[in-house]
Amino acid sequence: MPVPSKSVPRAARAAGGVLLVGAALASTSPVRVAAAEPDPDGGCVDVAADVGLDFRGAYGTTMIPTPMGAMMQRNMGNGAAVGDYDADGDLDVFLLGQAGQPDALYRNDLVPGGDLRFTDVTAAAGVGDPWLSRVAHLADLDGDGWLDLLVVNDTLEDGSRGTSMLYRNRRDGTFEDVTQGSGFAPSGFIVGGASLADVEGDGDLDVFLTYWTEELGGDPALRDSRGTYPAQNLLYRNDGGFQFTDVSRESGLGGIRRDSFSSVFADFDGDVDLDLYVAVDHREDLYYEQVAPMRFVDRSATVGVVHKGNDMGVAVADLASDGALDVFVTNITDPTGEIGTGSGNVLWRAEGTGDSLRFVNRAAELGVDDTAWGWGTAWLDIDLDGDLDLYAVQGMDEYVTMTSLPLRDATARLFLADGDALTLAQGTGCDIPGDQRSLVAFDADRDGDLDLLVTQVAFHARLLENRMARGGSITVDLAAGGAAAPGARVSVTAGDRTTTQVVLAGGSYLAGPPMEVVAGVGDALVADVLVRWADGRETLLEGVPAGARVAPVP
Numbered sequence: 184m185p186v187p188s189k190s191v192p193r194a195a196r197a198a199g200g201v202l203l204v205g206a207a208l209a210s211t212s213p214v215r216v217a218a219a220e221p222d223p224d225g226g227c228v229d230v231a232a233d234v235g236l237d238f239r240g241a242y243g244t245t246m247i248p249t250p251m252g253a254m255m256q257r258n259m260g261n262g263a264a265v266g267d268y269d270a271d272g273d274l275d276v277f278l279l280g281q282a283g284q285p286d287a288l289y290r291n292d293l294v295p296g297g298d299l300r301f302t303d304v305t306a307a308a309g310v311g312d313p314w315l316s317r318v319a320h321l322a323d324l325d326g327d328g329w330l331d332l333l334v335v336n337d338t339l340e341d342g343s344r345g346t347s348m349l350y351r352n353r354r355d356g357t358f359e360d361v362t363q364g365s366g367f368a369p370s371g372f373i374v375g376g377a378s379l380a381d382v383e384g385d386g387d388l389d390v391f392l393t394y395w396t397e398e399l400g401g402d403p404a405l406r407d408s409r410g411t412y413p414a415q416n417l418l419y420r421n422d423g424g425f426q427f428t429d430v431s432r433e434s435g436l437g438g439i440r441r442d443s444f445s446s447v448f449a450d451f452d453g454d455v456d457l458d459l460y461v462a463v464d465h466r467e468d469l470y471y472e473q474v475a476p477m478r479f480v481d482r483s484a485t486v487g488v489v490h491k492g493n494d495m496g497v498a499v500a501d502l503a504s505d506g507a508l509d510v511f512v513t514n515i516t517d518p519t520g521e522i523g524t525g526s527g528n529v530l531w532r533a534e535g536t537g538d539s540l541r542f543v544n545r546a547a548e549l550g551v552d553d554t555a556w557g558w559g560t561a562w563l564d565i566d567l568d569g570d571l572d573l574y575a576v577q578g579m580d581e582y583v584t585m586t587s588l589p590l591r592d593a594t595a596r597l598f599l600a601d602g603d604a605l606t607l608a609q610g611t612g613c614d615i616p617g618d619q620r621s622l623v624a625f626d627a628d629r630d631g632d633l634d635l636l637v638t639q640v641a642f643h644a645r646l647l648e649n650r651m652a653r654g655g656s657i658t659v660d661l662a663a664g665g666a667a668a669p670g671a672r673v674s675v676t677a678g679d680r681t682t683t684q685v686v687l688a689g690g691s692y693l694a695g696p697p698m699e700v701v702a703g704v705g706d707a708l709v710a711d712v713l714v715r716w717a718d719g720r721e722t723l724l725e726g727v728p729a730g731a732r733v734a735p736v737p
Contacts, residue, residue: 225611225650225651226610226611226612226613226650226651227611227612227613227615227635227647227648227649227650227651228612228647228648228650229612229615229645229646229647229648230299230646230647230648231643231644231645231646232643234299234300234301234627234646235289235300235301235302235303236276236289236301236644236646237303237643238278238280238287238289238643238644239641239642239643239644240260240261240278240280240281240284240620240638240639240640240641240642240643240644241280241281241284241641242257242281242640242641243257243280243281243282243283243284243315244281244282244283244315245257245282245315246282246315246337246339246344246372247372247412252397252411252412254581254582255373255395255397256315256337256372256373257281257581257640258579258580258581258582258640259317259373259375259395259620260317260558260620260621260638260640260692260693261278261279261280261281261316261317261620261621261638261640261693262279262316262317262318262319262620262621262638262692262693262694262695263276263277263278263279263319263621263623263636263638263644263693263694263695264276264277264279264318264319264320264321264332264623264694264695265277265321265623265625265636265695265696265697266320266321266322266330266662266695266697266698267321267330267662267697268288268290268321268329268330268332268352269290269356270329270354271291272629273291273293273627273629274291274625274626274627274697275288275289275290275291275301275321276288276289276291276301276636277289277310277319277321277332277695278638278644279316279317279318279319279334279638279693280316281315281316282313282314282315282344282345283313284313285305285311285312285313286305286310286311286312286316286319286334287303287305287311288303288304288305288308288310289301289302289303289304290302290304290356291627293628293629299627299628304356307356307357308356308357308358309350309357309358309359309360310332310334310350310358312334312336312345312348313345314336314337314338314344314345314346315336315337315338315344315345315372316334316335316336317335317336317337317373317374317375317377317693318334318335318374318376318377318693318694318695319332319333319334319335319377319695320332320333320377320379320688320689320695321695321697322379322388322688322695323388323662323665323666324349324351324387324388324421324425325351325387325423325424325425326386326387326423326665326666327352327354328663328665329352329354330352330662331349331350331351331352331358332348332349332350332352332358333347333348333349333350333367333377333379333390334347334348334349334350335347335369335374335377335392336348336374337371337372337373337374338369338370338371338372339370340370340371340413342370346362346368346370347362347367347368347369348360348362349361349362349365349367349425351425361425365425365426365427366419366422366426366427366428366429367390367419367427369392369417369419370413370414371394371396371412371413371414371415372394372412372413372414373394373395373396373397373412373414374392374393374394374395374414374693375393375394375395375442375443375444375445376392376393376443376444376445376446376462376689376692376693377390377391377392377393377446377689377695378390378391378445378446378447378448378459378669378687378688378689378690379391379448379669379688379689380448380457380666380669380670380688380689380717381457381666381667381669381670381717381718382418382420382448382457382473382476382477383420383476383477384456384476384718386665386666387421387422387423387666388421388666388669388688389418389419389420389421389477390418390419390421390427391416391417391418391419391436391446391448391459391689392416392417392418392419393416393443393444393445393446393461394410394412394414394415394416394440394443395410395412395442395443395444395464396409396410396411396412396413396414396415396440396441396442397410397411397412397442398410398411398440398441398442398465399442399465400465400466401441401466408440408441409440410440410441410442414440415431415437415438415439415440416431416436416437416439416440416443416461417429417431417436417437418430418431418434418436418437418477420477430477433477433478434477434478434479435471435478435479435480435481436459436471436479439461439469441463441464441465441466442463442464442465442466443461443462443463443464443469444461444462444463444464444494444495444496444497444692445461445462445495445496445497445689445690445691445692445693446459446460446461446462446497446689446690447459447460447497447499447510447687447689447690448669448670448687448688448689449499449508449670449685449687450508450670450717451470451472451486451508451533451540452472452536452537452538452540453506453507453536453537453540454537455718455719456473456476457473457670457717458470458471458472458473458479459471459473459479460488460497460499460510462494462495462496462497462512463494464493464494464495465491465493465524466491467483467484467488467489467490467491468483468488468490468494468512468529469481469483469488470482470483470486470488470542471483486540486541486542487531487541487542487543488531488542490512490526490529490544491524491526492512492514492515492523492524492526492527492529493514493515493523493524494512494513494514494529495512495513495514495557495558495692496512496513496557496558496559496560496575496622496690496691496692497510497511497512497513497560497690497691497692498510498511498560498561498562498573498690498691499511499562499685499687499690500562500571500683500684500685501672501674501683501684501685502532502562502571504674504681504682504683506536507532507533507534507535507536507540508533508685509530509531509532509533510529510530510531510533510542511528511529511530511531511546511551511560511562511573512528512529512530512531513528513554513557513558513559513560513575513577513692514526514527514528514529514554514557515555515556515557515590516528516552516553516554516555516556516557517556517583517587517589517590518587518589518590519586519587519588519589519590521586521587522556522582522583522586522587522590523556527546527547527552527553528546528551528552528553528554528557528575529544529546530544530545530546530549530551530552531543531544531545532544532545549603549604549605550598550605550606550607551573551598551605553596554575554577554595554596555577555578555589555590555593555594555596556577556578556579556583556590556593557575557576557577558575558576558577558578558619558620558621558622558692559575559576559619559620559621559622559623559637559691559692559693559694560573560574560575560576560622560691560692561573561574561622561623561624561690561691561696562684563624563633563701564633564656564682564701564702564703565597565599565613565632565633565649565651565652566599566651566652566653566654566703567631567632567652567653567654567655567656567701567703567704567705568653568654568703568705569654569677569680569682569703569704569705570600570601570602570682570703571600571682571684572597572598572599572600572605573597573598573600573605574595574596574597574598574613574622574624574635575595575596575622576595576619576620576621576622576637577593577594577595577596577619578593578617578618578619578620578639578640579618580618580640580641581640592616593616594614594615594616594617595613595614595615595616595617595619595637596614597611597613597614611651612647612650613635613647613651615637615645615647617637617639617642617645618639618640618641618642619637619638619639620638620639620640620692620693621636621637621638621691621692621693621694622635622636622637622691622692622694623635623636623691623694623695623696623697624636624696625696625697625699626658626699626701627646627648628648629732630652631652631655631656631658631701631730632649632651632652632656632701633649633701634646634647634648634649635647635649638693652703654703654704654705654706655703655704655705655706655707655708655729655730656701656702656703656704656729656730657675657701657702657704657710657712657727657728657729657730657731657732657733658699658700658701658702658731658732658733659673659675659699659700659702659712659714659732659733659734659735660698660699660732660733660734661673661686661698661699661700661714661734661735662697662698662699662734663734663735663736664698664714664716664735664736664737666717667716667717667718667720667737668686668688668698668716668717669686669687669688669689669698669717670685670686670687670717671685671686671714671715671716671717672684672685672686672714672715673685673686673700673702673712673713673714673715674712674713674714674715675700675702675704675710675711675712675713676710676711676712676713677704677705677707677709677710677729678707680705682702682703684700684702686698686699686700704729707729708728708729709726709727709728709729710727710729711723711724711725711726711727712724712727712733712735714735716737718737720737722735722736722737
């Protein structure tokens with residue numbers, strides 16, 4: 184279980200005995216942990232097979248009868264969720280498969296001292312969903328402090344090809360299927376993403392789903408032209424006790440059938456409620472301002488979200504630590520010009536707040552406009568120097584093999600930050616080839632830096648152990664914050680440098696990331712940590728030693 188505020192800290196079962204503390208540092212000094220010892224060559228090393236994370240994203244059967252539709256359905260990818268479901272202090276992994284290949288839950292059996300090992304506990308835990316699964320979240324859906332599991336699947340309206348799933352954490356390493364009678368019954372395909380947040384501020388997590396419906400741009404004169412497939416974006420209100428209500432229409436988010444992918448809830452305009460950004464394929468993205476609890480208005484044109492591309496993955500951070508949230512969106516960039524709109528990635532730098540909020544695209548200026556056929560992405564301080572770097576994965580092999588050799592041979596891309604500059608890093612081992620989709624960055628081995636979990640289509644999932652870290656870090660675990668964690672901002676100040684990251688239950692692509700931040704502090708010995716929770720409350724931790732792991736609560 185997460186450590187409550189001001190309780191006696193318990194030692195985490197992690198390398199070096201990293202200490203968990205509450206909302207204020209305990210009188211006992213936290214155990215110091217040395218910065219991760221870098222490999223002489225630096226870079227990333229794929230350790231998935233060595234540590235028991237043996238999962239291949241094999242093709243499965245599809246439910247779309249047309250050749251093009253079937254190809255898209257089997258190639259849109261399958262995601263990953265990461266969280267500490269058994270409350271033992273390390274992060275477990277849930278990987279999703281296509282129809283006929285059960286999803287898999289891997290328990291992290293990290294050995295004190297740092298030896299990483301995952302054990303497949305799918306059958307024992309009772310979560311082997313055999314349907315065409317897209318995205319999942321390990322999240323506390325009933326407010327009991329334990330992480331439940333939500334799985335969103337491609338389905339047929341008649342239920343003959345499965346349902347999406349809700350699993351309650353029984354607190355003993357197993358889950359109970361509570362889907363039936365829950366009201367959570369989305370249907371349709373192709374699922375493009377799922378984001379969780381406490382939208383109305385009532386203390387529990389609501390669920391927003393997006394769908395790619397083969398609308399392919401449709402009629403540009405029609406805002407909501409219908410796609411080929413029977414689905415639309417949905418918002419489910421969490422009423423507590425695993426009861427959900429579809430509030431899509433009354434919330435202002437219903438009826439959207441354009442090709443939608445990743446979404447994020449965050450307070451973009453600074454008015455202490457959560458707005459919504461949705462990446463859209465073939466059309467302009469969607470930005471919704473929340474104007475009243477559970478009521479949204481489309482402000483896309485007003486804030487300048489006018490880029491028309493093939494937008495898929497989303498990453499959010501406050502790059503200047505000025506209170507304005509910046510948005511990076513992956514696209515297709517084909518050197519041959521045969522595929523995609525050719526408009527490249529987007530890096531929306533936010534200017535102003537409230538009614539004056541505007542987004543300006545700086546991707547080309549900063550050199551991050553090309554990540555091939557980009558999917559999952561994240562802002563992260565991979566080398567722990569205090570600057571936020573950028574990583575994006577890519578691929579669409581079946582589609583591009585005969586049309587674009589440059590895209591077929593592309594690799595994932597890492598851009599290292601130095602102040603405001605971002606530089607493409609090559610030959611790091613992080614720039615892996617493959618047919619990649621989802622990305623989740625998390626500290627798998629609890630050595631204080633971020634490792635990279637990457638799912639693939641028709642290939643094995645990869646876990647890239649990070650050996651690039653050169654500085655110290657502080658891990659801020661917000662899981663004990665419950666529903667106030669998704670959308671929270673974590674600012675870490677070491678000396679005269681402040682880095683601000685955003686905790687999201689969504690974003691990237693088909694990703695369910697853990698509710699924690701790893702913040703690099705360079706060679707600083709201590710730093711101050713300020714958490715601005717999604718509901719506006721703040722928690723300040725002063726003088727946190729480098730190497731500590733803290734667990735504040737609102």
